[in-house]
Amino acid sequence: MKKKMVSIIVVLALAIILYKPTDIFVNKNMTLNKVKIVLDPGHGSNDSGAKYGKLYEADLNLKICYALKSELQSRGATVYLTRTDDQDMTKRNYNYSKDDDMYLRAIQIDKYEPTLFLSIHLNSSASSAWGSQVFYYDGSDKGKELATIIHNNMKEVTGTRKNISSCHFKILRTTKALGVLIECGFISNANERGQLRNSRYHKKLASSISDGVEEYLKKENKLKISNKSK
Numbered sequence: 001m002k003k004k005m006v007s008i009i010v011v012l013a014l015a016i017i018l019y020k021p022t023d024i025f026v027n028k029n030m031t032l033n034k035v036k037i038v039l040d041p042g043h044g045s046n047d048s049g050a051k052y053g054k055l056y057e058a059d060l061n062l063k064i065c066y067a068l069k070s071e072l073q074s075r076g077a078t079v080y081l082t083r084t085d086d087q088d089m090t091k092r093n094y095n096y097s098k099d100d101d102m103y104l105r106a107i108q109i110d111k112y113e114p115t116l117f118l119s120i121h122l123n124s125s126a127s128s129a130w131g132s133q134v135f136y137y138d139g140s141d142k143g144k145e146l147a148t149i150i151h152n153n154m155k156e157v158t159g160t161r162k163n164i165s166s167c168h169f170k171i172l173r174t175t176k177a178l179g180v181l182i183e184c185g186f187i188s189n190a191n192e193r194g195q196l197r198n199s200r201y202h203k204k205l206a207s208s209i210s211d212g213v214e215e216y217l218k219k220e221n222k223l224k225i226s227n228k229s230k
Contacts, residue, residue: 029075030075030076031075031076031214032072032075032076032077032210032213032214032217033076033077034076034078035076035077035078035115035217036077036078036079036080036112036113036114036115037072037077037078037079037080037114037115037116037117037118037213038079038080038081038082038108038109038112038114038116038117038118038177038179039065039068039069039079039080039081039082039117039118039120040065040081040082040083040105040109040117040118040119040120040171040179041058041061041062041064041065041081041082041083041120042057042058042061042119042120042121042122043056043057043058043061043088043121044058044062044083044085044086044087044088044089045058045086045087045088045090045091045093045096046088046093046096047088047096047098047101049061049121049122050122050123050124050187050188051124051187052124052187052188052193055187055193055197057121057122057124057187058086059086060122060187060196060197061120061121061122062083062084062085062086063199063202064120064184064202064205064206065081065120066202067199067202067203067205067206068118068120068202068205068206068209068210069081070206071203071206071207071209071210072206072210072213075210075214080112080114082105082108082109088101089101089102089104089105089108090104102170102171102174103174105171106170106171106174106175109171109175109177109179110175110176110177113177114177115178115217116146116177116178116179116180116213116216117175117177117178117179118179118180118181118182118209118213119169119171119172119179119180119181119182120182120184121181121182121183121184122183122184122185122186122187122196123183123185123186123187123188124186124187124188125186125188125189126188128189129186129188129189130160130185130186130189130191130192131158131159131160131161131162131185131186131192132151132154132155132158132160132162132182132183132184132185133151133160133162133163133164133165133182133183134147134148134150134151134154134164134165134180134181134182134183135147135164135165135166135167135169135172135180135181135182135183136164136165136166136167136172136180136181137166137167137168137169137172137173137179138166138167138168139166140172140178142178142220143172143178143179143180144164144166145216145219145220146178146180146212146213146216147164147180148164149212149215149216149219150180150182150209150212150213150216151163151164151212152212153208153209153211153212153215154182154184154205154208154209154212156208157204157205157207157208158184158185158205158208167181169181182209184196184205
């Protein structure tokens with residue numbers, strides 16, 4: 001009996017020594033492995049962005065970015081944020097300068113040399129406007145393709161009737177990296193506002209945006225684009 005107990009203890013000890021948690025929990029669907037993505041939560045600090053009462057765009061942008069970071073990381077991507085708290089990039093509480101903030105965001109994004117970056121925002125209007133919208137830098141073929149694919153995936157969640165749009169937004173104009181700016185909805189619209197403040201909706205947005213990123217990168221591998229800057 002004692003010999004049997006000793007044998008059991010030895011087997012258990014060997015099992016513990018040889019056990020590797022990663023053997024069980026390795027995700028074999030790391031589709032975005034080796035992909036670097038920068039998330040840029042728009043606004044922050046003295047620049048709260050759009051607001052409704054005590055609900056601020058800057059805060060919601062950050063929450064959506066954290067949900068998006070979690071989703072992208074679950075697919076294997078390496079993810080960086082331009083800001084991780086309620087601070088603009090100047091990190092000063094006086095003499096706020098939008099130009100300084102945008103300049104520093106562009107520097108931070110390019111420093112990581114990402115595969116792509118996503119600038120996350122919310123919209124606002126005096127009308128009853130609603131719907132997500134994706135913007136790309138005017139003249140960028142890759143940007144237009146990325147915007148189109150992300151938009152189509154988001155549409156399944158947001159139901160937007162808006163189309164993608166070219167622009168000259170500074171964050172897209174001054175960065176070397178490929179990127180798009182995503183307006184996730186209108187904080188001014190009562191129905192969308194209720195969704196945009198909901199963490200479960202953030203996860204749905206994150207999943208649809210991540211699906212778009214993944215689809216774009218798969219397609220990009222098959223595209224032959226001679227002009228790297230476009």
